[in-house]
Amino acid sequence: MPKIFIQKPIVDINGDEMARVLWDKIKEDLILPYLDLKLIEYDLSIINRDKTNDMVTKEAGESIKKNFVGVKCATITPDDKRVKEYSLKKKYPSPNGTIRNILKGTIFREPIIIKRIPKIVNHWNAPVVIARHAFGDIYKSKEIFTKKKSRLVLYSENDKGRHDEIEIHKFESDGVGLAYFNEFDSIRDFAISCFNFALKRNFPLYLSTKNTILQKYDEAFKNIFDDEFNKNFKNQFEKQKLNYQHRLIDDMVACMMKWSGGFVWACKNYDGDVMSDLVAQGFGSLGLMSSVLQSPDGKILKTEAAHGTITSHFRQHQKKIETSTNPIASIFAWTRALSHRAFLDSNRKLSEFSEKIEKICISILNSGQMTKDLALMCGPDQSWVTTNELFKIIKSKIIN
Ligand code: NAP
Numbered sequence: 476m477p478k479i480f481i482q483k484p485i486v487d488i489n490g491d492e493m494a495r496v497l498w499d500k501i502k503e504d505l506i507l508p509y510l511d512l513k514l515i516e517y518d519l520s521i522i523n524r525d526k527t528n529d530m531v532t533k534e535a536g537e538s539i540k541k542n543f544v545g546v547k548c549a550t551i552t553p554d555d556k557r558v559k560e561y562s563l564k565k566k567y568p569s570p571n572g573t574i575r576n577i578l579k580g581t582i583f584r585e586p587i588i589i590k591r592i593p594k595i596v597n598h599w600n601a602p603v604v605i606a607r608h609a610f611g612d613i614y615k616s617k618e619i620f621t622k623k624k625s626r627l628v629l630y631s632e633n634d635k636g637r638h639d640e641i642e643i644h645k646f647e648s649d650g651v652g653l654a655y656f657n658e659f660d661s662i663r664d665f666a667i668s669c670f671n672f673a674l675k676r677n678f679p680l681y682l683s684t685k686n687t688i689l690q691k692y693d694e695a696f697k698n699i700f701d702d703e704f705n706k707n708f709k710n711q712f713e714k715q716k717l718n719y720q721h722r723l724i725d726d727m728v729a730c731m732m733k734w735s736g737g738f739v740w741a742c743k744n745y746d747g748d749v750m751s752d753l754v755a756q757g758f759g760s761l762g763l764m765s766s767v768l769q770s771p772d773g774k775i776l777k778t779e780a781a782h783g784t785i786t787s788h789f790r791q792h793q794k795k796i797e798t799s800t801n802p803i804a805s806i807f808a809w810t811r812a813l814s815h816r817a818f819l820d821s822n823r824k825l826s827e828f829s830e831k832i833e834k835i836c837i838s839i840l841n842s843g844q845m846t847k848d849l850a851l852m853c854g855p856d857q858s859w860v861t862t863n864e865l866f867k868i869i870k871s872k873i874i875n
């Protein structure tokens with residue numbers, strides 16, 4: 476078949492270990508033979524990040540900002556063991572964090588639903604998409620040890636001096652204290668990201684907080700979302716027959732278990748951290764969880780698989796043992812990036828190609844050809860194929 480022409484480029488960010496092995500295979504087998512596509516490539520392997528003093532990560536982030544579409548392979552976030560393993564000059568920060576700071580976006584995590592694969596919560600037959608506000612709260616908090624008979628006080632001051640002060644607690648024994656913050660501009664960007672994403676995905680949106688307890692802090696989240704919704708999004712939500720609602724976090728947790736999916740859930744930072752792992756487990760496998768980082772206006776998108784570099788499989792691969800590693804979430808990172816490029820450029824052929832690849836993957840899994848992680852979920856009678864075999868099957872369906 477003739478290659479589909481794509482005028483504008485996609486930023487292709489390569490990574491580490493087994494995820495990198497999958498990455499190269501996806502490009503070689505599923506993308507490059509069919510698309511006349513310019514890739515702007517960045518090598519974010521830990522070796523190259525070290526070589527460039529992590530400049531390559533910043534350049535990759537800036538390039539996504541300029542070109543609007545990026546697709547990223549999983550990368551090692553070094554801990555002490557990795558610093559030793561690769562003799563790194565320093566313990567570099569998470570590339571995802573660096574890129575997120577450049578794009579100032581929101582992360583949406585969405586499971587890929589395959590009918591045949593049993594889920595722990597078996598009535599979830601549409602995605603629960605978790606949007607996490609990745610700014611402030613406990614992740615930027617300061618803690619303090621306090622002594623018996625001390626007073627813990629919260630105060631704020633601006634350039635003209637102190638303007639508010641509240642006593643938090645008088646200690647009767649030794650104890651601990653904590654302070655954290657958020658900024659209205661960041662909450663508003665989060666709200667806009669969530670409304671835009673829900674509209675594009677055609678899902679209703681729920682924001683959860685505990686505003687009955689945090690009547691200033693969490694109430695600010697509710698008010699900013701309400702304000703943005705009423706001013707800028709209400710009409711479009713009505714047109715698409717979608718709703719937006721604020722709910723208490725405990726009520727929302729119960730609804731999530733009761734409902735069958737098919738909604739976007741806007742979570743505060745910590746709630747999003749916890750809920751995204753809970754939802755991933757509820758749907759089954761990390762190999763079926765996709766993740767996108769979207770700028771507030773919905774223009775810039777960085778897609779990736781939610782899993783890491785799958786070190787345990789890479790160790791096998793290094794010993795020349797063929798593995799059964801699930802490439803589906805990484806393939807969907809590519810199809811979602813292509814589909815965003817298609818959306819921005821009104822490229823119908825590209826949009827159809829991206830849909831076709833997703834449908835092929837889903838139908839292959841539903842027909843019972845899958846990797847070991849998914850087969851284990853289906854039960855002892857389910858057979859499995861290696862990664863290379865799965866790629867061969869997918870390839871043969873694209874050609875037909
Ligand atoms: P991981 O790479 O997600 O792997 C954890 C385990 O989950 C694997 O050992 C494997 O289990 C299973 N698994 C994950 N993805 C799979 C797939 N596609 N197919 C089959 N099984 C899969 O997490 P990790 O071991 O905690 O982290 C490894 C490295 O990845 C770390 O250096 C970390 O910094 C990095 N990381 C990067 C990102 C990112 O770039 N977004 C995210 C998370 C972690 P079995 O061994 O039981 O088969």
Ligand code: MG
Nearest residue numbers: 748749751752
């Ligand atoms: Mg977490």
